[in-house]
Amino acid sequence: MKDWVALGYRILQRAQAEALYRLAAVELELVDSRLDELDAGLVAVALAEGDELPDGLRDAPGADDAKGEPKAATLLYPGTPRRVLAVGVGERSDLDAERLRVAAAVAGKRAASLGARTLAWWLPDGSGPEHAAALVEGTVLTSYRFDRYRSQGSEDSPAGQVERLVLAGPGADAARIEPEASAALIVASAANRARGLQDLPANELDPAALAARATELAAAHDAVEVEVLDRAAIAGRGMGGLAAVSAGSAVEPRLITLRYAGGGGGERIGLVGKSVTFDSGGISIKPAARMHEMKMDMSGGAAVLETVAAIAELGLELDLVAVLPATENMPSGAAMRPGDIITQLNGKTVEVTNTDAEGRLILADALTYCVRDLGAARIVDVATLTGAVVVALGSTHAALISNDDEWAAAVERAAERSGELAWRLPLHPEHRRLIEGKAADLVNSSAKRKASTISAAAFLEHFVDGVPWAHLDIAGTAWDTGREYVGDGASGFGVRLLTRLARDLARG
Numbered sequence: 001m002k003d004w005v006a007l008g009y010r011i012l013q014r015a016q017a018e019a020l021y022r023l024a025a026v027e028l029e030l031v032d033s034r035l036d037e038l039d040a041g042l043v044a045v046a047l048a049e050g051d052e053l054p055d056g057l058r059d060a061p062g063a064d065d066a067k068g069e070p071k072a073a074t075l076l077y078p079g080t081p082r083r084v085l086a087v088g089v090g091e092r093s094d095l096d097a098e099r100l101r102v103a104a105a106v107a108g109k110r111a112a113s114l115g116a117r118t119l120a121w122w123l124p125d126g127s128g129p130e131h132a133a134a135l136v137e138g139t140v141l142t143s144y145r146f147d148r149y150r151s152q153g154s155e156d157s158p159a160g161q162v163e164r165l166v167l168a169g170p171g172a173d174a175a176r177i178e179p180e181a182s183a184a185l186i187v188a189s190a191a192n193r194a195r196g197l198q199d200l201p202a203n204e205l206d207p208a209a210l211a212a213r214a215t216e217l218a219a220a221h222d223a224v225e226v227e228v229l230d231r232a233a234i235a236g237r238g239m240g241g242l243a244a245v246s247a248g249s250a251v252e253p254r255l256i257t258l259r260y261a262g263g264g265g266g267e268r269i270g271l272v273g274k275s276v277t278f279d280s281g282g283i284s285i286k287p288a289a290r291m292h293e294m295k296m297d298m299s300g301g302a303a304v305l306e307t308v309a310a311i312a313e314l315g316l317e318l319d320l321v322a323v324l325p326a327t328e329n330m331p332s333g334a335a336m337r338p339g340d341i342i343t344q345l346n347g348k349t350v351e352v353t354n355t356d357a358e359g360r361l362i363l364a365d366a367l368t369y370c371v372r373d374l375g376a377a378r379i380v381d382v383a384t385l386t387g388a389v390v391v392a393l394g395s396t397h398a399a400l401i402s403n404d405d406e407w408a409a410a411v412e413r414a415a416e417r418s419g420e421l422a423w424r425l426p427l428h429p430e431h432r433r434l435i436e437g438k439a440a441d442l443v444n445s446s447a448k449r450k451a452s453t454i455s456a457a458a459f460l461e462h463f464v465d466g467v468p469w470a471h472l473d474i475a476g477t478a479w480d481t482g483r484e485y486v487g488d489g490a491s492g493f494g495v496r497l498l499t500r501l502a503r504d505l506a507r508g
Contacts, residue, residue, distance in 0.1 A: 002007035011354040026140050028185045030178060034167040036080050041116025042165055043081040044107035045436040046100070047072075052448075053303060054124065055220035056083060070099065071484070073106050081120075084257060085110055097134040098419050104138025105485035111162050112143075119162045123169035129180035132167055136181050137419075137496070139165050140188035141485040144198040187499045191312035191492035197302040198478070200488035201412070202278035202295045207254040207326035210298065214256045214305060214324070216342025221312035223262055228254040229486060239325075239369070240342040241350070241361035246327040248282055253327035255366070256301075257374065259306050264317035264506060270376025271308070271498060272366045274359045274383035275326035280327045282355030283337055285291070293307030296490065297359070298477035301326060303494030310499045316506040325362035341440045345369060346463055351437050354445035359385050360459045361444055365465040378407055378468045381460065383475075383495045388452035390476040396494065397423040398477045401457035404468035411470045420493055422472060425454055431457045472497075 035043070036056050049068035053076075057063055060078035063086075067074065072088030087103045089095055104121070111119045121135050141164050167181060170324040197205060197213065211228045218226035231252045235243045238256065246253035276297035280286060286294065301324040308322050336342075340352045342361070345368040350361065355450055357423045363381055370376045398507070400415070402408035408424055415422040434446040434455040442462065446455050457471045477493040486492070 008287055020145075025163065025183070026143055027163060027188065028136060028167045028181065030181065031162065031166060031168045034170055035122050036078075038081050038120045038166070038168055040118040040120035041052065042083050042085055042111045042114060042118075042483055043120045043122060043439055044085045044087055044103075045122050046089045046103055047086045048089050048485065051092065054122070057086070057092070060084070060325075071102060071106055071242055071303060073110055075110075078159045081157065083114070083116075093148070093199050100131055100134035101138035101419060103139075103144040104135045104486045106161050108139045108142035108485075117162065117166040118166065119165035122166055123167055127169060127177070129176050131182035132177045133180040133234065135167065136165065136184035137188045138485045140185060141191060141492075143281060144192045144195055144486075145490070146196065150345065160479050161414065183503075184243055185431050186313045187496055188507070189312050190306040190313075190496040190499070193309070194299075194302040194492040195486075195490035196294045197305070198299050198492070202328070205298070206251045206277050206297070206328070207275070209328050210277065210301065210305070210324065211254040211256050214258055217312075218258065219304065222313050223311075224308065225259045225261075227257040230259075236239060238343070239345050239346065239365040241344050241365045242325050242327060244340065244342045244352070245276075245282075245358045245362050246337040247327055248332040249328035249330040251277075251328050251331075252408040253325070255323040255369070256326055258305070258309055258322040260311055260320040260322075261320075262311070262315065262317050262319065262506070264321060265320065266505065267377035268319045268321060268375050269502070269505060270370040270374065270379035271304045271320065271322040272363060272370055272379065272381040273297070273301035273304030273322070273324050274381070274385065275324040276329055276359060276362070277326060277357070279329045279358065280331060282358060284355040285331055293479065296479050297408075297476060299383050299384050299490075300327065300494065303382050303474070303492065303498065306492070306495050307502070308499040310495065311502050312501070314499070316502055318502060318506045320375055321501065322372060323366040323370045323374070325366040325448070327362060329358045332480050344463065346372070348462055349437075349440035350442045350444050351440040351497060353443045353447065357445035357456070359383050360456055364463040365458055367460060367469075368465070368487075371467055376467065379464060380470045380498065382498070383477050384473045385473045386453045386475055389473045392425075393423055393476055395476045395481040397421045399417040399453050399473040400424045400470060401427050401454060401473075402468075403427065403461055403464070403466075404470075405459075407468035407470055410473075410504065411501060413499075414504055415497050418496040418500040420477070420497035425457075427454060427458060427461070431455055435459045
């Protein structure tokens, strides 16, 4: 077996495993090898419908049972390698990155159940960078576990977890494959870190802990700076939305700002992530059923934070700022009440008609701050904002609402390429009228219960000062998506999409 070290294309990278997450590291290696030279706990090959198995496997025990249907998995025992998993990927004409992510997930789960810590994917001739990247993403995302609070030896704990991923093939084009495989490892690892944040309970991940992660990130990357505002500074700056939402909690809010100076000379890009570390609904309290999952209402902030980490690790040449308004939304004698009128950072007044529509109040201040104070020329906000989007789009697509067709198209392209899909919804003048106020400039929630996802975005539009802006409502995609490679619970949605967008902008 020829190791690509000799060719200068070896990748040996580890995903960071900070104490906050205790995530396992995944090591990636590329080798130039024949199939029968591979030494791994499990070797996987992709099998399309109607195709034959690779040479050396056709007569192996189990080969007659191998099928090419999507997600079909057949163990073969050729002797060398000891175990090979033939994973179905469907019709060859339909083969794309998403099919390969799913295939990688199937193989990763089987490797874990077998206790195989090394998984090797054999790449046939002609495999391109996008194929390799998809296999890396699917494997790394599938490797995620959140079990830090579980006692050892739980009955449903996996037998093992893939710690080393090998991509191998005879004469593969290393120069083309290496950059994309390396980037995929960085991005998927960042998505797993975002999932680790989503999964942490609110008694451990409060706004101060989220700010500590941002500070840790900045300390690890010379190109990243961080600024954190506390309750007094938030009020002093005139951020009435964030101040009002946080008033009911004994836990102090934070306004977290990250600046990434990657150069490139282009427009400054702004990212804003909703970071409600626990959302009870406030005085307009939520039903008890599934309220425990509202620790994940900071999913947008987690995605933005770990996107900045991925961008810094990739060394992208662009100028970027990120803002995370972090708070709890709790009921108490000091809490924001329905009927209260607050003044946002840009001077607009808002009548609070529902305290459980708190996300748009904190995002409003963050958007104003990102544009007016930090100079963002284009902006994307990411938020678990409305339950209505789950009804409209389920868990396959985030909702995309924008004031600019060109910017929306760029986000849509990044969504398609990353596999984190978004569907653009309209923003019509009638939608804007839904949040017009009488006692104040605006209401934070329309009593008409029409187009709730869109009216929430229409509210946010008042705070972007006319710059190109895209809003991603990820309430349906951040949690319990059921995707093969992320399963139930935290998905890390947004990291792959936003990093893809940043890579596209850096290249453009």
